[in-house]
Amino acid sequence: SHDVEVVQEPTDQPWGVRDCAFRDPAGNMVRLQQAQ
Numbered sequence: 001s002h003d004v005e006v007v008q009e010p011t012d013q014p015w016g017v018r019d020c021a022f023r024d025p026a027g028n029m030v031r032l033q034q035a036q
Helices: none
Strands: 007-010 019-021 029-035
Touching: none
Parallel strands: none
Antiparallel strands: 007 019, 019 029
């Protein structure tokens, strides 16, 4: 959607996860994580 802000592009973290973050139109932060 045009109203979703990407806060963090998908990133491999040093603690063993790949994650990213978005902000929805209501201002809620949504973070997705995947174990590596």
